[in-house]
Amino acid sequence: MGQFDSVLNNPQTRRTFLRSMAVAGGMGVLAACRKDVQSGGSNGGASAAASAIPPMSAETGELKIHEWAGYEAKWLWRNYAKAGYPEPKFSFLTNTEGAIAKTAGGFYWDLTHPEIGYIQDYYDLGAIQPWDTSLIPNFSKLNPVLQQAGQLDGEQYEIVLDWGYSGVIIRSDEVDPSINSYSYLFDDALAGRISWFDTPWLIAMAHVTLGLSSDPLDASAEDLQTAKEYCIEKTKNLHSIWVDYTQMWDDVSQGNIWAAYSWPDTYVVLKEDVPVEYIKPKEGVFTWAEGLILNSATENYHHAHAFADAWSDVTVGQRLVSTWGYGHSNLDIDLSQIDPDVVQAFGLEDPEGSLNSGILDAYQPQRANYNRAWDEVKAAAG
Amino acid sequence: MATGTATAEAIETERPRRRRAGRWRVTGGLLSAPLVWLIVFFLVPVLLIGLYSVGALTLLRNDYYLSMEPWRFFLSSDTYLGLFWKSVRMSLGVSITSVLLAYPVAYLLALIAGTRKYTLLLVIIVPFLTSYLLRVLAWRVILGESGVANSFLQTTGLVDEPVTWLFNSQFAVYLVLSYVWVPFVALPIFVSLESLDGHLLEASSDLGASRMRTFWTVTLPLSLPGVVAGFIFVFIPTLGEYVTPQLVGGPGGFMFGSAIQSAFTAGLDWQFGSAMAMFLVFAVAVLLILFGRFLNVRSVAE
Numbered sequence: 001m002g003q004f005d006s007v008l009n010n011p012q013t014r015r016t017f018l019r020s021m022a023v024a025g026g027m028g029v030l031a032a033c034r035k036d037v038q039s040g041g042s043n044g045g046a047s048a049a050a051s052a053i054p055p056m057s058a059e060t061g062e063l064k065i066h067e068w069a070g071y072e073a074k075w076l077w078r079n080y081a082k083a084g085y086p087e088p089k090f091s092f093l094t095n096t097e098g099a100i101a102k103t104a105g106g107f108y109w110d111l112t113h114p115e116i117g118y119i120q121d122y123y124d125l126g127a128i129q130p131w132d133t134s135l136i137p138n139f140s141k142l143n144p145v146l147q148q149a150g151q152l153d154g155e156q157y158e159i160v161l162d163w164g165y166s167g168v169i170i171r172s173d174e175v176d177p178s179i180n181s182y183s184y185l186f187d188d189a190l191a192g193r194i195s196w197f198d199t200p201w202l203i204a205m206a207h208v209t210l211g212l213s214s215d216p217l218d219a220s221a222e223d224l225q226t227a228k229e230y231c232i233e234k235t236k237n238l239h240s241i242w243v244d245y246t247q248m249w250d251d252v253s254q255g256n257i258w259a260a261y262s263w264p265d266t267y268v269v270l271k272e273d274v275p276v277e278y279i280k281p282k283e284g285v286f287t288w289a290e291g292l293i294l295n296s297a298t299e300n301y302h303h304a305h306a307f308a309d310a311w312s313d314v315t316v317g318q319r320l321v322s323t324w325g326y327g328h329s330n331l332d333i334d335l336s337q338i339d340p341d342v343v344q345a346f347g348l349e350d351p352e353g354s355l356n357s358g359i360l361d362a363y364q365p366q367r368a369n370y371n372r373a374w375d376e377v378k379a380a381a382g
Numbered sequence: 383m384a385t386g387t388a389t390a391e392a393i394e395t396e397r398p399r400r401r402r403a404g405r406w407r408v409t410g411g412l413l414s415a416p417l418v419w420l421i422v423f424f425l426v427p428v429l430l431i432g433l434y435s436v437g438a439l440t441l442l443r444n445d446y447y448l449s450m451e452p453w454r455f456f457l458s459s460d461t462y463l464g465l466f467w468k469s470v471r472m473s474l475g476v477s478i479t480s481v482l483l484a485y486p487v488a489y490l491l492a493l494i495a496g497t498r499k500y501t502l503l504l505v506i507i508v509p510f511l512t513s514y515l516l517r518v519l520a521w522r523v524i525l526g527e528s529g530v531a532n533s534f535l536q537t538t539g540l541v542d543e544p545v546t547w548l549f550n551s552q553f554a555v556y557l558v559l560s561y562v563w564v565p566f567v568a569l570p571i572f573v574s575l576e577s578l579d580g581h582l583l584e585a586s587s588d589l590g591a592s593r594m595r596t597f598w599t600v601t602l603p604l605s606l607p608g609v610v611a612g613f614i615f616v617f618i619p620t621l622g623e624y625v626t627p628q629l630v631g632g633p634g635g636f637m638f639g640s641a642i643q644s645a646f647t648a649g650l651d652w653q654f655g656s657a658m659a660m661f662l663v664f665a666v667a668v669l670l671i672l673f674g675r676f677l678n679v680r681s682v683a684e
Binding site for chain 2: 095097098100101104121124125192198199200235238239240241243244247251254256367368371372374375376378379381382
């Protein structure tokens, strides 16, 4: 005690003491933060969880699901609801990158719904474990091309459920559909009538339009530079870079935009009222796919599998394709019940063939480089 | 007797000491809540962002560990420094426009409106009871290619084709941001003008000064603290602004704040985003010091 008093009463020593305390405190904060990040650094959790899974009856059944807004709709997991399990609690994500950051910061969910290109990030954080597909009766009916994309090290880390194209919607009264290319998005003849979406995928689209040789999603430094410069040059043709989906729909509908980066639902929404066509470019259409991943620390292992099975059901797929214009992984969908225009536009007669001929989303090891290149493009647009 | 005197002296010296100690306790008590708030919600986050920017904290396995690489890339990049200057230009433009638009409003309220000034002040604030995004998006209805303004111009025959620079343009960014910030600038100017000593204006008039001369030599100089406060109220937040330019700025709506947001979200590049965010914090601090010196805030306030 006396020693402590002398420390506090001697100004020089007190300053030294306080400085030491501050440093120690700072190190504590640092250590805590690093622990948070590094705790996800290995995948030991997956095997530990798998080796000691309690039976379903021992689970609380209160699933926490981090989902896209709109995906909480009960019809998407009707069979799970009908089975009488406790209703899941949904929280919502606005982009997968934000969800990954929240997960790294300790945010907990049992299930979340990322695109296949981000499974590796969750895996690297140690946040996910492989599914036991034998607990998902509908799994055998799901598209094997998509399920292959949900695997890491030969294990099924994502049940890939919904998919769609990132193609081009065009006003067919103003633009020739037979060109059938991503070049619509860069065409000088459409100056002032083109709208891009705010995504680095535009650089990959420029890459395939130019016919560059490397992988468009993991381009060589030279090809990335060429594609970026092409985008920069073509910003002069832009009407807008859309961030608000409905604004883009309005602009296409009113004829302000003649060619826009879009997902298939734009076509489903607009085709009755406006002359539009959905273009799956000849270079190969960029295709996104997403599904459910399972937290490595979930305490609701069996409920999570039951939920994924409900989502995989053919009735869900039928309705998803008809109303949202998205693809569903279930191959038993009755196409006779779906608008023939939609079937034709999305190549649903042969979903495996359509997926194989396109450019399926994948993990982007150069994501930061693509993003910085995309920043340069947007900066040049101003 | 000597003991009595000593006791009295001791009491005399003890009282002010107690009073001082009491004052310190009150001051400390009053300051503790805002200080804790500032430390927890400002200083600690800024410290964490700083640590991310130099790789003392990492998010993903590919992140740099203890490295100045994010700073090196940022400071050597014409693109990101260019975006910073673009944001500075926009903030300056919006701040100046807001002050110019807000001053007459504040003047009217404080010196002309009389007893109705608080009612009118409320009227100015009413639009701010609705959502920020809603107000910004409402401009689309007004300025869009098929919006109210273009419909009016076409109906009256003033133009044949819609005016495209009204929306998805730098003009739209300046207009909407100025609209958003005018009331925030008007308030401090209003307070400055309202606290003006009316006798000074009367004295100026009695000495033969015209209304205009009174304004330039008495009213405006004395209201400068409010003008400076209003200017800074707008300048600092708009420097990092990215939502409004993104919604109404079109292809040119990509600002420095957008680049920070993009690094933290689409790029999952927290270290680079942190370097840019820290640069913004430093830049704001330096610009505030420069403003303080250039505008001589203290002497204006006195």
